[in-house]
Structures are given as structure tokens and as C-alpha cells.
Amino acid sequence: MGSHLDSARQFFGRDTTGLLDGGRYALVHTRSLEFDDLRPYVPGDDIRDIDWKATARSGHVLIKRFVSEKHHKILVIADAGRNTIAQAPSGERKRDIASNVIGAIGLITLRRSDEVGMVFGDVRGCVDIRLRRGETHIESMLHRFHHHTTTDPAPSSVVTQLNWVAKHYRRPLLIFVVSDEPEIDDRLGEVLTRLGAQHDVMWAMVADMAAVGSVDDDDDGYDVVGGRVVMGGATLGPHVVEAYRQAEFQRRERLSDFLTTHGVAHARFSGSTRIRAGLTAMTGTYARVR
Template sequence: MGKYLDAAKAYVTRDAAGLLAGGRYALVHTRSMEFDELRPYVPGDDVRDIDWKASARSGHTLIKQFVSEKHHKILIVADTGRNTAAPTPTGESKSEVAAHIIGAVGLMTLPRSDEIGMVAGDRRGCVDIRLRRGETHVERILHRYVAQTSTNPGASDIVTQLEWVARHYRHPLLIVIVSDEPDISERLRAVLAPLTARHDVLWAMVTDMPAIGTEATGVGYDVADGRTLLGADVMGERVVAAYRRSEEERRRELSELLTAQRIPHARIASSRGIMSALVAMTGVYARAG
């Protein structure tokens, strides 16, 4: 494997491929039919599936039962803007955690030969990597993501990428959004409706280190726009408490919006939390099928 897939592999369990079982059949492309077993014919079965030789030998009408090989088409939609340079609560960079999430999803596709692509970018526009299969292709996606986040990124705006997908991807997909926690806006509300009408959507949100907290001291800055952030020792307990209440309310409203749009979502604070988040999100996705 390439270095980026190798890095992601440390956070993925062996049975990860099974997480994509289930879900809406509209997402699935049937590549072939594979013989499974013979069983007794029941009214309503297709007579073309009757195995006449086996039926003659057994004295009972037997029918061939097939299982289909189903392959998902998965599109990663990722923010590569300046927000990805911020740290998570555990001190990892958000871009590193996001790369591991993308790698984890890529690893899930390999045993089943699922197709995977990526739309990534910032407020200025998008890079569109079309759906293909294979380890080399997944490594290429990761390489492009890392390059985008580390080379003169613009302002983050995941809605720009979502609007691109809504305009250009018409066939049903499983979309996995990888970004931070977006601000609720009319643009976000407007784009989610057509996306969820056509596609299944999961949202992996990489969380920020709190801007202020009881242990924060001194002066920092916001990676998005360079504004100064004062520590808790400067702001005082009342301001810190008000900030925490505001953050809780913002997160509650965002969760309500995504739930209303039937988008399974998870907040991921570190690479070690990736697998449990994927299990939770894909479990909701599979039960919706």
C-alpha cells in the first residue's frame, strides 16, 4: 500500500468492508449473479430458474437460487480549505484526521471492488476525481487531498463542494462528506434537499479544539481568517460559560438539521475515533435500506 493508506490502516479494523452492507439498492450496481444453492420451487418463482436435471433426479421441482454481487459507488466530498489546518481537541491537525477518514472509507471499498471518487476544494472551487476502483486509485485520492490542504488553501466552504455535486452528479451515490462542523446557512439548507433526494449522505465532522476553555491561556488566532483569540485567563469565567452554551446550542441545531434531512452524522475528535464513528453512521445508513 501507499504511505497514506498505510497511515489510515492503523485506525481501521479487519471487518471494515462489512460496514457498507445494506442500504438502498438504488446505490448499488449489480455486476454479476453467482449461484448459491438449490431450493424447492414455490409459486411465484421464475420458471426460468428451475434446474430440470436436478429436479428429475430428486423427484421434486428445484430452483436455482442466486446471490448478486453488489458494488457501491462512493463519493467523498471533502473540505481542503484553511479550516483543515486547525487542531482537533487531541492536538492532531484536522487535515490529518480527515485524511485518515478518507483512507478508512477507501480501505472499506477494496475487498468489494466498490468504486470511489472525490470532490474536494475550498471557496474558490473544486477538484473532481472520478469514480474508479482499486488501491492505487484510493492512494491517488489521498495524495491529492493532502496536496490540496497543504498548498495555499483558500477559505473553507463545504457548501461550494456540495453545490458542485448537486449540479454534476445525477446518478445515485453514497456520499461521505468530510469536513468540520459547518455553519447553518440558507445555502446549506438549500443544497441538502436535492442531495438527499437523489443520494444517500453520511457526514463525518472533524471537530475543532475549543477556541477558549478553562485551561487555555494567552493569545491564539483563528486559522480561517487570522483573527486573534484570547485565552480563558483573559476572557473570564462568564465569557467562557457563555461561549460553551453557544457552542452546545449551535451543535444541537446542526444535529437537528442533519437529522431532519436523514443524514447520519458523527463528530470525530481524533483518528482513534474514526472506526466507532463509521460504525455508527453506516449502521444508521444500513437500517434505512
């Protein structure tokens, strides 16, 4: 594998079994499945899937496990603007976590031979990489994303990328948005409504490092978007620090409710070590609500 996929695999691992298998993810609503293996019966399983010969031989009720033989068409929409320069709570650059998330999605598609493409960019516009299969294609996507985020990107505007996809992609897709935590406004709500009517959408949000640390923190922060210094917690004092924490908690709650209302399964990533747990939780939530 290339260096970018190797980095993603370091955090995500090799086992992609079960991720994106079956159900609505196939985007074709038929029971068109291929046999995978056997497992013990549990209450609620479809009795049509019982393998009676294997059950008789083993003395235990065994169920045939299937995977979808339909290949997904997956599109990653990624912010590659200035917001990605900032640090995440783990201390990593947000662009590196985003790249590892995208790489992990690519690793999932390799086992299934899914088609994957990407639209990324900043406020100036979009780079549109069409859907294809294979390791070389995914590594090339990651290389182009890395190059964009490390060569003086313009201000971020993920709504620009979302609107591009809503206008130019008509056939149903499974969409993964990879960006920081978006600001709630009418433009975001409108484009998510349009996308949700045509596609299935999930959102992997890369978190910012807290703008204000503890009351013992003498170090000032820095706003990569505005270029301003953010005073440390020791300077601001305990009342301001606590007010900031409460405001951040409420902001995240509002954002989660907003995305849920628009049918967008989502997870927040504070660092690369959380990628596997975050993607598993996000896809699991999506499967349940569908």
C-alpha cells in the first residue's frame, strides 16, 4: 500500500468484516445476497436462513450469514480548507486525522470492491475525483487531498462542496462528509435536505482542540482562521473557562440534534486512535435508524 493508506491502516487495522455489509447500504432494495459463513441462531433471526443440514450435523441451530453482492457507490465530501490546519484534541493536525478517516473508508471499500470517489476543496471551489475502484485510486485521492491541505489552502467552506454534490450527483450514493464541526445555518440545512432526498449521508466530524484550556493553562491559543491570539485559561479566569465549557457542550448538543433531524448519522473524532470506534459507531447508528 501507499504511505497514506498505510497510515490509515495503522489506526484502523486490517479487519473490515461486516462494515457496510447488507441492508440499505447496498442501495438496491432486494435480498440479493451471497453466502459468507455460518453462525449460531439467535432469537429474531429469519428462519429462512437456517441451514438445516449443518444444524443436523452439529446438533446446534446454525444460520447462514450473507453479505450483499451489490457493490456500493461511495462518495467522500471533504473540507480541504484552512480549518484543517488547526490542531485536534489529540495534538494532531486535523488534516492528518481527516486523511486517516478517508483512508479508513477506502480500506473498507477495498475488500468489497466498492467504487469510491471524492469531492474536496475550500471556499474557492471543488476538486471532483470520479468514482473508481482499487488501492492505487484511493492512494491517489489521499495524495491529492494532502497536497491541497498543505499548500496554502483558502478558508474552509464545506457548504460549497455539499452544494456541488447536490447539483452534479443525481444517482443515489452513500456519502461520507469529512470536515470539522459545521456551523448551523440555513444554507447548511437547505443543502442537507436536498442531499438527503437523493442520497444516504453520514458525517465524520474532526474536533477542534479546545480554544480555552484549564485555569492553570498559561499558554495562549491561536485562531488559524482569523489569525488572532486566544488568551489562555489562567488569564481568563475560572468563570470564563466554565462559561466556555458550558457553551461548547450546548453547541455540540444543538449540532447533534440538527444532524439527527436531517437524518445524518454522525460521529466526532478527537484523534486518529478513535477512528475505528467512531466509524463503527456511526455506521451502526445509521443501520439502526434505517
